[in-house]
Amino acid sequence: MTEPVDKGRAAITAAPVDLLVTRVGELFEQEYGIADTELLQVDYRLAALLPLGGGEAVTTPGHPAWRCFDHQSPTHADGVGYLPVSMRGERRGVLRVTPVTDARLAELAEVATALAHELAAVDAGTDVYRVARRSRRLTLAAEVQWELLPGRSRLRPSFSLAGQLEPAYAVRGDSFDWSDDGQRVWLATINGMGEGVVASMLTTLATCALRNARRAGISLADQASLADQAVYDLHRGEQYLATLLLELDLRTGLLTAVDAGSPRLVLLRDGEVSVQPLEEQFPLGMFEGTNYREQFVQLQRGDRLFMISDGVIEAAGSTERYGQTALDRMLRRTAPMTALDAVRSLLGDLRAFVAGDLTDDAVVVCLDWLGPQPETPPAESVRAAAVDHRADRLPQDRQVSGE
Template sequence: MASLQAEEQRRIVAACFARTGLTLEQLWLRYFALGGDVSELELEAFLQGLLPLPRIQRDMVAHAINERLEEVSGVRQAPYSRETGENTRPRGPLAALVGLLDGAHRAPPERLPEIIAAAGRALDLELAVYLVDDDQRRLVPLPGGSAPGRVPLAIEASTAGRAYRHADTIPAEEPAGRRLWAVLMDGDERLGVLEVEADADTDLHDPALRTQCRWLASLSGHLLAGARRYGDGLDTLLRQRPSSPASELLRQSLPPSTAATRDVVVAGGIEPVHDVRGAAFDYALSETTAWLAVFDAGRDATRASQMVSLALAACRSARREGRGLRDQEAAVDEALSAQFVDGALVRGTLAELNLADGTLRCLQAGGEPPLVLGADHEQTTVDSARRPPFGAGPLGRIVTTRLRPGDLLALHTEGLSGARAADGPPFALEDCLDAHARHAPPETVRRVLQAAKFHCHNGFTGDAGLLIARWSSRPSDWFSR
């Protein structure tokens, strides 16, 4: 369908405005209510031919004028950027977001890509959804969006992957066309990217366009994450191989891989993701405190997944009742002793971080000592006289230390620091953390686990679990690091 030239459209729109009887302020209020985002001064400059507007904004001005003309004469006269016959329903950011919310209501998960694409058309944009696969190596296109025939993209070797790695919105002039890649987020957890195709008239560097794409990506991320909790249609597409029952049990018990408050961000992960048997992490964040935990029952222990799941549940139950580290420790011991009368041992670390001053209280039960990496690359180990694993008693000693703003705290399992190929050296966890600590915590976790997987040729002899936290005494944009 042919497009009306921008200057010709402006000229006719300005002439139609003169017949509405509206003041400039009244027109601007109507335009703003449709989702317009230029100022009253910019609108006046557009009508006088002094300032061009993007096609979306021109059409919203025309629609505001046509609504008024229908009120006074019953006839629309202001032209849209495309010929008569196109759907002239309200367009723009507000229409896109409302359309997305309305369309997603009671929709099954596999329909969401199509609904997101329809919302993009209210901004004259073609959208497609890519979600990260379980191995955190590729971005997989979902069916249902526009322009079928897309292929998975490597996170390490694509513009889409760069947007994902940096949790950013990145413009790209690619052989397949001009587009933006915007990270899909559920809160602080990365889910994938949104591909935004633009026409030749669109300025990919326009701040308003980038803001609108971030809004769409943020809302789409929330809707996708929510839908995945009640249907398998999307997860089936992201699996690279079948998961064991133990892995399914443990992965369903884990919290989101990333979370943040004003003062702290935490991120975690486990490997081998499709065959983890006895490792888990947990955390809880509040205004004042971050509680952290890592548990490891070993890959070869009988009923390892049940034991570590019980330890995780017992710790959470005590914590949610407002009980501290000592009571959490006792709750894990009691649960394991009561459920497994023949003896059940789970190694682990419990930690409590005061977000006001960085005070860290830590309790180890046969687990690996936590690591602290400072902003100056100085490394320390939070070590203590470790008690036996949970389930064996007696109670351990709580160690107290102090973090500095910007410090990175890492809790991990022996399966990560001890990962190795046959007859090869163990994985240099401290060096790898140091090499990737400049990234945001979720990207640090992804890179460290990928490096460990490569080091041992994906032949983990123990489950590799990693939970990191970066503390700061002032607000920060975690993904700007």
């Protein structure tokens, strides 16, 4: 590691929260003779790169800044360098530096990665970066929903994950959540009924109830039951949520699912699209004391899963709905893309279909299982242990599908 990189990390860590990019620029000027350093943050819609200091947004596909963002690698064009500002798979934007030579990009990229980590660390305590990454004002309901999210993308050796809400600046009741501990990843997509803040507050209650239950270490079915009871206790069945809960064993590919009147689960395997036949159970909060059942799907290495709300299928163009046929075609086209690019492409196609913003909420989450990590035990022995562990708490009629 070079001395300028060490200095860069130290400068970022010591900088006031509003001067992170300024301190990086000062270091780059001192060490590399770079006259201008600008942070371009991706907006809530994943459609524009917005300069932190104001100015013209970068929206043109194929622009070097977008090539850097899309390919997650430093890009050099006409004396200008573009560096990915990303951490743990979460893409925050691009750092634009000028003038610079191609030979320096690798060193500069290390500092850009350090900047991404520091931006994530300070984001909750300042509005500087959040304000600068919106191209227009969020509705109050959308503000609530975005505050709930765990991020928009996540990358580990065994999986890749991405999600997005639409309409990004006016979403109401749709949301998603995820968490992983290195051995498992949990996902939830939520479609809260109602409009505006009423829908967003219902989704907030369900998300926090699900997190509370998950962090108690209980089964997926019990997580659903506890969240169901929390919603019912407050609304007595007058408001409820369609929810899909998943838990993936990253060592074995065994997927556990609870379908509570939920968005659909779609599998992309070897270029073929199939909707997974899950048992649709009552939405969370519809009735008191609902008992939920788990189902199982065995994934194969390289499988891609989409969690897709009805707002995608039901989106209306000038003469027809988007529908399952258009969805299947688009999902097949995403096969060579990263998870985040797959989500962006699907929602971009949807916006083009409706010729503008969606009128109903839509959520898309994409999960790629890349196979067990090399240091984990052999898959068969781990999977056998997982099945044995469940045997004492699962009735015999809970079927494992996809095997």
